[in-house]
Amino acid sequence: MLPAFVAALSVCACGTSRKAGQLQEQQIAASLALPQHQGTSFREIDMPRLEQDTLVVHDFEGHEVMVMNAVRDESSGEMVASETLRAARVTARFRNVAERHGRVDLEFQVIVPAALQDSRWQVRFHPRMEILEETVDLDDILITGKDYRKAQLRGYQQYERFLRSIITDSTRFIDRHQLEVFIKRNIPALYAYRQDTSLVSDQQFASVYGVTEQQAIDYYTYGLLVRRNERKIRDKDKMFRKYVKAPLQKDHLRLDTLMVNDAGEFVYNYVQTIATRPRLRKVDIRLSGEVCEQDKVVYGVPESDPLTFYISSLSAFVDGRERYLDQIVSRRVDLQSEAKLLFEVGDDTVREELGDNLREIIRIRSTLASLLEDAEFDLDSIVVTAHASPEGSWRANGELSQRRGRSVGRYFAAYMKQYADSADRAVGYRMNLDGTLADPEFRSRPEIHFSSYAVPENWDLLDRLVAEDRLLAETQKMAYQERRKIDDPDRRELAMRADDYYPYLSKELYPRLRSVVFDFRLHRRNMLQDTIHTTVLDTAYMAGVQAIRDRDYKKALTLLRPYEDFNTAIAYCCLDYNASALSVLEKLDRSAEVNYMLALVYARQGDERSAVECYLLACAQNGSFVHRGNLDPEISALIRKYDLNRES
Numbered sequence: 001m002l003p004a005f006v007a008a009l010s011v012c013a014c015g016t017s018r019k020a021g022q023l024q025e026q027q028i029a030a031s032l033a034l035p036q037h038q039g040t041s042f043r044e045i046d047m048p049r050l051e052q053d054t055l056v057v058h059d060f061e062g063h064e065v066m067v068m069n070a071v072r073d074e075s076s077g078e079m080v081a082s083e084t085l086r087a088a089r090v091t092a093r094f095r096n097v098a099e100r101h102g103r104v105d106l107e108f109q110v111i112v113p114a115a116l117q118d119s120r121w122q123v124r125f126h127p128r129m130e131i132l133e134e135t136v137d138l139d140d141i142l143i144t145g146k147d148y149r150k151a152q153l154r155g156y157q158q159y160e161r162f163l164r165s166i167i168t169d170s171t172r173f174i175d176r177h178q179l180e181v182f183i184k185r186n187i188p189a190l191y192a193y194r195q196d197t198s199l200v201s202d203q204q205f206a207s208v209y210g211v212t213e214q215q216a217i218d219y220y221t222y223g224l225l226v227r228r229n230e231r232k233i234r235d236k237d238k239m240f241r242k243y244v245k246a247p248l249q250k251d252h253l254r255l256d257t258l259m260v261n262d263a264g265e266f267v268y269n270y271v272q273t274i275a276t277r278p279r280l281r282k283v284d285i286r287l288s289g290e291v292c293e294q295d296k297v298v299y300g301v302p303e304s305d306p307l308t309f310y311i312s313s314l315s316a317f318v319d320g321r322e323r324y325l326d327q328i329v330s331r332r333v334d335l336q337s338e339a340k341l342l343f344e345v346g347d348d349t350v351r352e353e354l355g356d357n358l359r360e361i362i363r364i365r366s367t368l369a370s371l372l373e374d375a376e377f378d379l380d381s382i383v384v385t386a387h388a389s390p391e392g393s394w395r396a397n398g399e400l401s402q403r404r405g406r407s408v409g410r411y412f413a414a415y416m417k418q419y420a421d422s423a424d425r426a427v428g429y430r431m432n433l434d435g436t437l438a439d440p441e442f443r444s445r446p447e448i449h450f451s452s453y454a455v456p457e458n459w460d461l462l463d464r465l466v467a468e469d470r471l472l473a474e475t476q477k478m479a480y481q482e483r484r485k486i487d488d489p490d491r492r493e494l495a496m497r498a499d500d501y502y503p504y505l506s507k508e509l510y511p512r513l514r515s516v517v518f519d520f521r522l523h524r525r526n527m528l529q530d531t532i533h534t535t536v537l538d539t540a541y542m543a544g545v546q547a548i549r550d551r552d553y554k555k556a557l558t559l560l561r562p563y564e565d566f567n568t569a570i571a572y573c574c575l576d577y578n579a580s581a582l583s584v585l586e587k588l589d590r591s592a593e594v595n596y597m598l599a600l601v602y603a604r605q606g607d608e609r610s611a612v613e614c615y616l617l618a619c620a621q622n623g624s625f626v627h628r629g630n631l632d633p634e635i636s637a638l639i640r641k642y643d644l645n646r647e648s
Helices: 002-026 146-164 176-186 188-195 202-209 213-219 223-234 236-243 357-372 394-427 459-468 474-484 489-496 502-513 539-549 553-563 566-574 578-585 592-604 608-621 625-631 633-642
Strands: 031-033 049-051 054-058 064-068 070-072 079-081 084-086 094-098 103-112 122-131 134-137 140-145 253-259 266-275 282-293 296-301 307-312 324-330 332-339 377-387 449-455 516-524 531-537
Touching: 002 282, 002 296, 031 282, 094 103, 094 633, 103 122, 103 282, 103 307, 122 266, 140 146, 140 266, 146 236, 223 236, 253 266, 332 357, 357 377, 357 394, 357 516, 377 394, 394 449, 394 516, 459 474, 459 502, 474 489, 539 553, 539 566, 553 566, 566 578, 566 592, 578 592, 592 608, 592 625, 592 633, 608 625, 608 633, 625 633
Parallel strands: 094 307, 140 253, 377 449
Antiparallel strands: 031 103, 049 084, 054 064, 070 079, 103 266, 122 134, 122 140, 122 282, 282 296, 282 307, 324 531, 332 516, 377 516
């Protein structure tokens, strides 16, 4: 029996080797093809069917024209409708595909000839995509023979039997019978516990019987069996590789199908969706693979010819011309900045060491320096408005605020003079021979005038602070509002001192009232008129245009929707919002671009008559649209159906 089995295996192996040799000799390969139902591609006549299409449209001048698949009659010279044989099988190596929602579906077929199919084989295909400068591996396709799958599963079954042979119950390693005889003969008192459920610790066991329980168990444990079991555990990965020659693949797999017989071609429709990118114009798909018999490669499938997908994007229609906004520019400009400067009680001296004064002073100095160096504006004057908190009399607070305002003005005027002198020294001067400055106007800086105003008690700010405060109770805020009704500010503040919220106000809120506000009065350099009208680049609109180019159509639509222009319509079309695109396009002047976009939108909505009219008008206005129409599936379908671009 055994020789017959070996002979059968030899015959099988020889058959496989001979078939693999034939594949190698004939260089049998799988092929990539394009599905018939979509796209623009060349066709060959195969199982032809009869078609005749006519359509009445209007030309550029408004006259009715019949568009049809036609030929010129040689005797009469007239164009007559012809019956056309349409091909049924795609043989082209390229297709135009349209981007929608920033994504493109690449649809192709993997055709596996019968010669590559055998019940003992598994054919593994590796499609890959070449996009811009990178190569991306797509999910594999496995075509598995019936006997190949049986061998795979048989290997898993053998491995499962191996795993089941691994002992997980440690008690199975112990010679329980011999251990029990030993205990019965030598330790009868312990043997009497065999039906007792009470726990005896290892220490108690050793003290009574002179040997530990573990020592007794180890003595009657099958050491060879333990070592053999441990070796099996260590060898699990090794045994998996021994039994499972060809593991079942689960990751990065598009298809794993079982072929029952070897007859006929196998065709798999493969769809890969990709996100579009800037500069993406085409994608190539290639296919390679191998034929395997369990863990051996018996034939390397030659690489297929590439399929090329040309990607048409409506972003190519974007109008990139700059858009400007009208703007009124005033000669005079006012800027305001507030500083929280602390003063000693009743004092008007600016002290850098108090509270956060130094940080506030540095910030104001930085603002002044930037204004002095500004290339567009000259600083005319600075108004300093000082505020005081309500404690003390109204008159005293008014005088104190005025003194503080003047003190702040003097402080920063001194800083500005020092800054200007330092800047001049850093630049240096050119002197004449007589010792005068060669460029006297260089040092001439406009004198900055400081003026000060005083707000004795900043009750308006206190009202806001009390209303926004989260620590004051509502009853306290209501009590404050009642006190606020007192007209005389001195009587009002005196009455508040008796309220429970006053300590919080005087400690936390009053210091925030002692502020200084700077108003910077500037004018535009070299501008004589008070106002001029000018234009500035509409940055929001241009950002929307760039978003279309970057294929970020949702962002583009958000930015461009208010403009309702041609680029807005493109953003709508890219998102397939055809009704909205149509409402915008119909309001625009009928340029070639507008007519083409209308043709595309009408085609999407199924209005072929309007679509053909607009396409022909676009071609009449701009001949480049004759070729562009082949890039958009909606238009190319009309071109093929009505033979629109034929030469008369």
